Amino acid sequence: MSVDRVRGVVVDIEEPKTVNTQYGESDLCEVTIRPDRGAGEPTTVTLWGKWTENAAVIETGMEIAVYNPDEREYQGEQQYSVGGDATLVVQPDFLVDVTDIRAWVQCPRMYYLRKLDGAEHAYPLVKGTIVHEVFGDLLRGRELDAAIGEQVDAAGLDIGLLGREADEVAGDVRDHASAIQGWLQQGTLTETDQWRSEMTLISERFGMKGRADAVRRGMPVELKTGKNTKREPRFQDKIQATAYALMLGERAAGAGSAVDAAPDTGTLLYTKNAAVDRNEESGDLSPAKEFSIGSGLLNYVVRTRNAIAAMEYDCSVPTGYEANAKCEYCFEQDTCMAVSGRLDQESKAGTVGRAVPDEELDYFERFYTAVEAERRSVHREYTKLWEQTPEERADNDRALIDLEPTGRTELDGGRWELRATGTGAVSKIREGNLVLASDGDPVTGNAELARVERLGNEAPRASDSGNGDAVNAEIVVTADEPLDLRRLDVYPSELTTDRLQNALHDAVLLQSPEQKDVLFGRREPEFSSVDETFIDNNDAQNEAVQLAVGAEDFALVHGPPGTGKTYTLARMVRALIARGDRVLLSAFTNRAVDNLLEALEDQGYTDIVRVGTESGVREDMQKYRLETSGDPGECASRLQSAQVVAATTATCGGSTLQTQEFDVAVVDEAGQLTEPGTLAATTLADRFVLVGDHQQLPPVVQSENETLSTSLFERLIDDNPDAGVMLDRQYRMAQHIQAFASREFYDGQLRPATGEVAAQRLDDLDGVSLSNLPEGLRDRVAFVDPDGSQVGNTNPIEADRISDIVASYRSARVPADDIGVIAPYRAQVAEISKRLPDVTVDTVDRFQGSSKEVIVISFVATGTLDSPIFEDYRRINVALTRAKKALVLVGDGDALATDEVYGRMVEWARG
DNA sequence: GGGTCGCACGACCCG
Numbered sequence: 001m002s003v004d005r006v007r008g009v010v011v012d013i014e015e016p017k018t019v020n021t022q023y024g025e026s027d028l029c030e031v032t033i034r035p036d037r038g039a040g041e042p043t044t045v046t047l048w049g050k051w052t053e054n055a056a057v058i059e060t061g062m063e064i065a066v067y068n069p070d071e072r073e074y075q076g077e078q079q080y081s082v083g084g085d086a087t088l089v090v091q092p093d094f095l096v097d098v099t100d101i102r103a104w105v106q107c108p109r110m111y112y113l114r115k116l117d118g119a120e121h122a123y124p125l126v127k128g129t130i131v132h133e134v135f136g137d138l139l140r141g142r143e144l145d146a147a148i149g150e151q152v153d154a155a156g157l158d159i160g161l162l163g164r165e166a167d168e169v170a171g172d173v174r175d176h177a178s179a180i181q182g183w184l185q186q187g188t189l190t191e192t193d194q195w196r197s198e199m200t201l202i203s204e205r206f207g208m209k210g211r212a213d214a215v216r217r218g219m220p221v222e223l224k225t226g227k228n229t230k231r232e233p234r235f236q237d238k239i240q241a242t243a244y245a246l247m248l249g250e251r252a253a254g255a256g257s258a259v260d261a262a263p264d265t266g267t268l269l270y271t272k273n274a275a276v277d278r279n280e281e282s283g284d285l286s287p288a289k290e291f292s293i294g295s296g297l298l299n300y301v302v303r304t305r306n307a308i309a310a311m312e313y314d315c316s317v318p319t320g321y322e323a324n325a326k327c328e329y330c331f332e333q334d335t336c337m338a339v340s341g342r343l344d345q346e347s348k349a350g351t352v353g354r355a356v357p358d359e360e361l362d363y364f365e366r367f368y369t370a371v372e373a374e375r376r377s378v379h380r381e382y383t384k385l386w387e388q389t390p391e392e393r394a395d396n397d398r399a400l401i402d403l404e405p406t407g408r409t410e411l412d413g414g415r416w417e418l419r420a421t422g423t424g425a426v427s428k429i430r431e432g433n434l435v436l437a438s439d440g441d442p443v444t445g446n447a448e449l450a451r452v453e454r455l456g457n458e459a460p461r462a463s464d465s466g467n468g469d470a471v472n473a474e475i476v477v478t479a480d481e482p483l484d485l486r487r488l489d490v491y492p493s494e495l496t497t498d499r500l501q502n503a504l505h506d507a508v509l510l511q512s513p514e515q516k517d518v519l520f521g522r523r524e525p526e527f528s529s530v531d532e533t534f535i536d537n538n539d540a541q542n543e544a545v546q547l548a549v550g551a552e553d554f555a556l557v558h559g560p561p562g563t564g565k566t567y568t569l570a571r572m573v574r575a576l577i578a579r580g581d582r583v584l585l586s587a588f589t590n591r592a593v594d595n596l597l598e599a600l601e602d603q604g605y606t607d608i609v610r611v612g613t614e615s616g617v618r619e620d621m622q623k624y625r626l627e628t629s630g631d632p633g634e635c636a637s638r639l640q641s642a643q644v645v646a647a648t649t650a651t652c653g654g655s656t657l658q659t660q661e662f663d664v665a666v667v668d669e670a671g672q673l674t675e676p677g678t679l680a681a682t683t684l685a686d687r688f689v690l691v692g693d694h695q696q697l698p699p700v701v702q703s704e705n706e707t708l709s710t711s712l713f714e715r716l717i718d719d720n721p722d723a724g725v726m727l728d729r730q731y732r733m734a735q736h737i738q739a740f741a742s743r744e745f746y747d748g749q750l751r752p753a754t755g756e757v758a759a760q761r762l763d764d765l766d767g768v769s770l771s772n773l774p775e776g777l778r779d780r781v782a783f784v785d786p787d788g789s790q791v792g793n794t795n796p797i798e799a800d801r802i803s804d805i806v807a808s809y810r811s812a813r814v815p816a817d818d819i820g821v822i823a824p825y826r827a828q829v830a831e832i833s834k835r836l837p838d839v840t841v842d843t844v845d846r847f848q849g850s851s852k853e854v855i856v857i858s859f860v861a862t863g864t865l866d867s868p869i870f871e872d873y874r875r876i877n878v879a880l881t882r883a884k885k886a887l888v889l890v891g892d893g894d895a896l897a898t899d900e901v902y903g904r905m906v907e908w909a910r911g
Numbered sequence: 912g913g914g915t916c917g918c919a920c921g922a923c924c925c926g
Contacts, residue, residue, distance in 0.1 A: 021925035028926070048925070070924060084924050105917070124912040226912055235917060242918090272912090297918045304917090324916045331913050 006080050007065040007092070008033030008040060016052045029055035033064060045069070048083030054303055057310035058090060065089045067205065068257050085257055087299065089206055090306040091313055095379045097494075098210030098243040101304050105236045107325035108318035109336050109347060111308065116339065116505040118498055121655045126158045127169065128225040131176045131271060132213060135223050136197040136480065139214060140414025144181050148173050150413070157628040160636025161659050169632075176225055176271035179287040183269065194218075198480055200436065200449050200491075201247040204386045205258060208305055211449075212244040218252065219263040220244035227272035233289045234268075241266035243301045245293050251444050259298050266293050315369045320348030342509055356508060359520050364508045367676055370707035371500045377702035381492040385442045397427050397826070398490040401440075403475060405484040415478055418450065420485040422473045428490055431455050432615025437477050440486040449491060450479035499653030503680035511683060518553045525553035525723045534575055538753070541568045544725040548572045548666075548689045549579065554682075556717050556724035557691040560750050561741070561881035562732025562851065566668075569691055570599035573666060577605070577643055581663035585646040586681040588700070592669045592849065593646050594618040600644070609642035611651055628656075649673060653680035660684060667691065669849075670713035674699040678712040690716065695745040696878050697848050729753035732851055734760045736780045737880070737887050740908045744901065745877045762885045765814060765853060772812035777805065780886055783909035785893045788862060793825035795860045802856055802890055803835035809854055809886075820852035822879045828860050844875045847882050855883035859891030865899050873901050880905075 012032035018025055029052040031045045045066055047055050058064065067087045069080035082088045104111040130151045137147035152159070152170045159169050196215040203209065214221040220241045228234060233241075249262025273287045311318060320327065320336070327333050327349035340347035343364060344355035355361065384398045393401055403420035411417055418437060429435055429452060436442045437450035456473030477485065507519070517523035527550045534545040541564060547555045549572070557572075559565030573596075576583050587593045590612060597608055598621070610617055610624040617625050624646075626639055639645065639660065647657060649667070665685035667678055671692030677699065682688040694714035701708045717724045728749050730738060735758035742750035752758035761780070763770050770778045784805065788797030806819055816838040823829045826843060833841040840852070857879050880887065889909045896902040 017926085019926040021923085023923045023925060026925060046926085072924090074926070081924070086924095106914095122912080128912070224912085234914080238918080292919085294919060296920095300918055326915045329915050 003069070003071060005065060005067055006033070006035065006043065006045065006069050007063065008035035008043065009038035010058055010060050010062050010064055011038070011042060012060065013055060013058055016047075016055050027052045031055065031058060031064065037063070044077060044079035046074075046079060046081045047088060048081060050299070050303065051082045051088050054088055054090060054306045054310070057307055059310070059313065062091055062310065062313055063093070065092045065205075085259065087206075087259060087302055088306065089302065091309040092205070092207040093379060093383065094207055094309040094312055094376065095202070095209045095382055096207060096305045096308050098208065098240055100308060101208075101243055101301060102236045102240045104304055104308055104318075105239045105323075107320055107327075107330060107332075108307075108311075108322040109320040109325075109340075109349070110330075110332055112318050113332060113335060113339060115498070115501055117335075118502055121158070121161060121659050123162050123164065124225070126155060126162060127172055127176075129158075130155050130169070130173050131180075131225050132223055134173060134177045135180055135213065135269075137414065138177070138181055138184060139195045139197040140480070142414055144174075144177060148177060154629045156630045156632045157626070157635040157639070157656065160632030160634070161639070161656070163636075164632065166632050179271045179273065180223070180269060183286075183288050196481060198449070199244075200447060201244060201251075202382060202385060202443055203247045203250055204383075204443060205250050206246060206302060206305065207309060208243060208247060209382070210243060210247070212241075212248075215244075215248065216267070218248060219265050219267065220248065221267045221269065223269045223271065225271055228268075228270040228289070229273065231289075233270075233291055237268050238266065238291055238297065239301055239304070241268060241291075242293050242297050243305075246298050246301055249298075254444075259295050262293060262298055264293050265290055312372065315372050317345055319346045339509065357520070360508050360516065363520070364504065366707055367504050368501070370703075370705050371497055371504065371676060373703045373705055374500070374701060374708060375494060375497045378492050378494055378497060381490070381702075385436070385489055398429075399442075400425060400427050400429055400475070400488045401486075403486050403488070405486060406474070408482050408485075410482075411478065415480055416482045417453070418477050418479060418483065418485040420475045422456070422475050427488075429455065429488055432613070434491050434493070435477065436489040436491045437479055437483065437485055438487045438489070439484045442487060442489045446483045448479040448481050448483060450477040450488075452477050452488070496650055499650055499680060500674065500676040503653050503676045503683060506683045507676070507679040515553075515686075521719055525551065525555075525720055527551055527555070527723075532575075534571055535568070538564065538727075538729060540725055540727045540729065541571070544568050544727060545572045545575055547723075547725055548664075549575050551687055551689065551723075553687060554716065554723060555689045556713065556720070557689065558693060558717060558724055558726040559691055560693055560695065560727065560730060560746055561878070562730035562738075563727035563750075564729075564731055564753075565691060565693075565727060566595055566599045568727065569596060569666065569668060570603050570605075572689065573600060573644065574603060574605055576664050576666075582642075582661075583644050584652070584657075584660075584662040584665040584681060584685055585644060585668075586649050586652050586665060587668040588649055588672050588677065589669065590616040590618070590648055593648055594621045595849070596668055597621050597624065597646055605644075607642070608644045608646060609639055611639070611645060611647040611657060616648070649677050649680045652684060657684060662686070664688065671695075671711050672697050672699055672848075673711050673713070674701065674708040675710070675712040675715070676708075682712075694874075696874055697845060698872060698874055731757055732884055733881060734758060734780045734885055736911075737883050737885075740905055741877055741881050744904070745873075760885050762812075762814065762853065764885065765818070767813045769812065774808055777808055777886070777888065779911060781909050781911065782886075782888045783893065783906055784888060784890045786890060788892070790860055790862045793827040793860065794831045795828060795858070795862065796831060798858055798860065798890055799828065799831045799835055802832055802858055805856055805888055805890070806836055806839055814854060818853035819856070820847065820850075820854070820882060821856045821858065822847055822882065823858040824860055824875075828858055832858060844878050848878050851882050851884055853884050854886040854888075855879070856888045856890060859889070859896065861895050862892040863895055865895055865902070876901070876905070 014030040016029035029047045069086045133151040134147045199212045213223045222241045245262045250258035253261035268289045336349045337352040341351035341353035406419045409417045433452045438447035439445045454476040518525045530546040530550040535542040544557045608624045611626050662685040665681045665688040668691050670690035671694040690713045692713045731753045786801035788795045821841040896906045
């Protein structure tokens with residue numbers, strides 16, 4: 001009996017050797033693995049022939065999987081052979097992108113360089129994207145001219161930023177697209193082709209993912225906007241198509257051999273061939289080139305994929321010697337040499353220039369490694385796509401399953417609207433998200449990337465994630481192809497990670513030494529003095545604006561809760577504009593960016609360009625949103641001439657804003673941003689101002705990662721206390737409510753701005769009388785121990801008690817809208833919101849930046865505190881400082897007392 | 912997008 005898969009952790013690797021067999025000489029290498037993630041009995045896997053190339057990159061500790069191994073006995077021991085039909089996959093959980101395999105095949109250094117500096121704004125790329133879109137449209141049956149017109153229009157901004165005209169680009173695109181059309185017409189005349197465009201493929205088996213331009217009768221078709229008059233397609237183009245073939249084979253094979261089931265032919269469409277002047281060129285000018293896909297090519301793709309996964313295991317940097325590339329012919333040679341020179345790396349191409357200082361090299365390496373760890377966390381999210389057991393599925397908040405398809409409609413332009421009814425389950429999926437829509441199995445079934453248009457009859461607001469009663473909610477998505485909508489999955493994206501890596505590269509390799517001096521502590525930041533008074537009733541706020549206006553390098557504004565941070569920021573931006581500065585406004589979230597714009601608007605300033613997607617930008621800020629389609633000149637000049645440009649830091653790292661320069665970057669919520677995340681905005685400007693509070697939420701990172709969890713804001717404020725101002729007067733909380741946070745997190749520096757703020761009480765609200773409240777809730781701060789018990793991440797008894805407490809406030813005529821409930825876990829949020837459908841119940845993260853008259857906090861934990869309840873004391877700071885007039889803490893007093901900080905908190909709350 | 916090696920043409924399924 002044979003097994004179809006062996007998988008385990010490598011514990012030993014023998015030296016590869018050459019042996020004589022009855023069929024001649026052959027290479028082999030023995031690898032010992034322990035199955036079950038290292039817990040099983042040691043087993044020998046023998047790699048034969050070319051698989052021994054992979055043996056050279058395998059290290060102990062790595063995980064390997066072997067498919068269809070040959071099970072046999074050698075010297076009395078049962079072992080597995082990799083040769084013949086078998087396939088070796090190294091680090092199967094690491095998902096290698098097909099375009100990365102393509103780049104690595106050209107040169108491993110190319111793969112690395114692409115990762116460091118991906119975003120560039122160049123005409124061939126913009127044109128290539130448009131041609132690809134038109135190709136998709138043609139496959140969906142659109143008319144050529146209509147498709148070209150629409151796609152050129154859609155790329156208006158990109159074309160304009162390159163200084164090109166729409167007509168000229170349309171002409172270029174037509175040359176390419178008509179070649180495609182000619183070829184398509186030939187095909188459809190003779191046979192009824194079955195086409196799929198833009199097929200998303202994700203392979204659990206091979207640890208690979210990618211998007212094929214098109215699939216015809218199960219075979220991959222790749223579009224290339226270049227020319228190729230040779231008989232054979234380019235090698236790396238074949239490799240790309242072969243990788244898709246491998247994944248298509250996996251889908252077709254079921255439990256059988258993916259290699260055997262892979263399509264045997266790939267097609268490459270070189271669209272420029274038809275446009276070549278026939279007098280000058282000789283050779284094969286047909287756009288379509290077919291090639292045969294054999295097992296050797298398929299295995300070559302897998303081996304290359306393995307080499308990448310092995311390199312990424314310990315974040316090594318490729319030198320170029322891993323393959324036989326010839327540097328003298330490489331068009332990236334200059335970049336390659338410059339990067340290796342500046343980063344002091346070994347490189348086959350050689351190096352040019354001097355290395356950056358040691359501290360910058362260390363910094364680069366530390367953050368590069370941290371960002372790659374973050375990438376691996378994103379990869380782990382993909383595993384949710386193939387979780388199949390009922391427990392796993394029940395626990396998966398990244399998918400909506402068991403949907404009932406209700407219909408589909410073909411839209412103009414050949415796209416489809418797909419509809420289904422849901423079970424009302426809670427998930428991370430939100431309207432506007434890009435998701436994987438499938439017929440039930442996102443990996444092996446029919447699946448398409450889709451956009452969520454509608455989720456439920458009432459659009460879920462950011463604040464009511466815990467709505468457990470929305471049964472039979474209607475779900476609407478749009479996609480390129482029709483399918484029975486039975487499941488939606490979050491589509492994990494490496495976009496953010498890619499942009500962090502680019503920002504790191506730009507900061508270390510492209511910024512001037514003067515700019516870097518202050519970042520690396522080699523020079524103190526400089527300020528010119530500013531006498532003008534900008535805000536006359538708050539000294540700290542005024543000082544913050546003065547500091548920002550006078551900053552030659554950077555300024556830091558520390559804004560604790562309720563201190564008028566946003567108002568100060570808006571005033572600061574106006575002061576900078578008045579000086580003639582061009583300002584970039586940024587923050588981690590779209591919500592924060594829009595809040596800033598609102599504050600600017602309140603102060604009468606509206607000459608703003610907001611860059612972002614339609615679904616990301618708040619309704620009332622759409623009027624400022626930069627139109628990216630239409631007349632290229634108009635789109636581009638609107639951006640180029642804007643004095644204030646606002647975008648999230650992720651957008652700042654994208655190619656559009658990379659074309660722009662600013663005098664000052666102002667970044668809000670900087671305490672929530674990783675260093676590279678902040679750099680994405682600051683590298684676009686000469687100087688920067690960071691505004692935030694490192695005592696509130698830390699940077700959002702998936703991986704447990706110390707390097708990324710300290711913000712640039714925090715590091716700079718620790719190193720340069722003189723470059724910062726703390727806003728010390730708060731306008732939100734009653735004296736007693738703010739007392740604990742002030743003492744614990746702000747050295748007692750935080751004070752109420754006025755006596756009125758300090759003395760505010762619940763009965764200041766219309767019609768509310770304290771005498772209608774139970775005695776325990778009449779103080780501004782109260783502690784209630786409901787004697788509940790923790791069940792998983794919930795505490796139902798505590799939830800009941802919270803429901804009673806809220807009912808008390810409601811019967812004392814406190815409006816539901818003025819009450820908020822905060823819980824540490826999503827499960828408890830759901831538990832409480834079941835009982836309180838009219839009240840905002842949420843986790844801390846979603847409450848940051850807002851406040852309520854009454855806040856009730858659920859601590860859930862009982863008995864002991866195994867894990868820090870709110871993960872981090874900074875989260876409890878955020879929770880406590882959301883309340884204006886009344887704060888009720890609900891939890892197990894004894895359990896909380898076992899922790900020093902929580903213990904002091906309970907003491908304070910019991911008054 | 913841009914040029915150079917890489918794959919592969921049969922079957923052994925191995926020490």
